[in-house]
Amino acid sequence: MPEELVFEQGTDVATRKASQEFFSWLMKETAFFYAGAGDLAGSVSVAKAEDVYGVINRDNPYGRGIRFGIAEQNMAMMGAAMTADRLPGGYAPVSVFSSYGVFSSMMTNAIRLILIGNHLYPESKGFFVLLSAHDGPETGEDGPTHQGLYWMSMYNAYPGIKVYKPMDANEVVEMLFHAFEKGEPIALSVTRPGTPVFKRGENACCGQSVPEAREAINGAYTFKDYKNNGNEKVVLAISGMQVLKNTIEIVPELEAQGLDVKLLAVTSPELFEDLRKSNPEKANAIFSDEERERTVAVHAGWKGFLYPFLLPADYVKRSICIDTYLKSGGVDEVYELAGLTSQGIKEKINKALN
DSSP, X not given: OOGGGOOOTTSEEOHHHHHHHHHHHHHHHOSSEEEEESSOTTTTTOHHHHHHHOXXXXXXXXXXXXXXXXXXXXXXXXXXXXXXXXXXXXBOOEEEEEEEGGGGGGGHHHHHHHHHHHHHOGGGOOEEEEEXXXXXXXXXXXXTTSOBSSTHHHHHHSTTOXXXXXXXXXXXXXXXXXXXXXXXXXXXXXXXXXEEOOOOEEEEETTEEEOOGGGGGGSEEEEEOOOOXXXXXXXXXXXXXXXXXXXXXXXXXXXXXXXXXXXEEXXXXXXXXXXXXXXXXXXXXXXXXXXXXXXXXXXSSOGGGGGGGXXXXXXXXXXXXXXXXXXXXXXXXXXXXXXXXXXXXXXXXXXXXX
């Protein structure tokens, strides 16, 4: 791991600082990476990456920083669409474009169109990072107009993009490396104030070992396990670094009440659902189906983000829906494609019940 991408445990580092260092490092490592923002490049921390080759303008045509202006919809259209291009030699551009998390909702339609293109033309699939900076209640002084609480609901719904919410600076780096390895677009949530870079390893939290930051790519991991002392067990499924920090402080009080507390750090419910499919044994060791009935979800934002940790284990199997992009056609043709004809629905019902 490059030295500048490793953050000292026990210090306070804003997660936007971690993404800044990653994108600045990446800009020096690849010829086809572009970074930009509206009027907030310095604040949302993409300016350092822009500075490597400078901002594109008449005097600097080979710059790789883009100043989009206060136009999130246009920024998403340009930033995402350019990644579907293929340069001579087959090279694929990659981009990061950023605004406050709350303004990510303005970008949904442009991003939806790119995701449809990725679905229909996988040979030119684009990869980009929507950097949802200054996310959550942490943007407190700017008031409710700027607090990113619900924007992730749309991106959760869209096939072809995942929401990542790393817990600390080192997790930001690990999850970004993972995203670039997978090549699937992401919306990355980072925050403005400094938050703890969690201590890892033996006796790091509550007398127990805390896994390495790399475990964040599972979508969820056990930050603190049960003590198995015979008390009533409860799982606290937590998303957000400030929420986790605040919850750690009250664990001794909860345990004094007679509870045996497990802290489940959730960084991406969608990644964890992928793990349940690809490696169910590992996923079950992190969070078992039996634990769902004794889980409390804590998220400083949209409550539906953590529903996958509260719903019955077979909720996906029992959900008959459309979870892909369709094609043009008559009503009957489109419903045939979606598997929602009369017979299609019957087959899905029988499959769900068996």
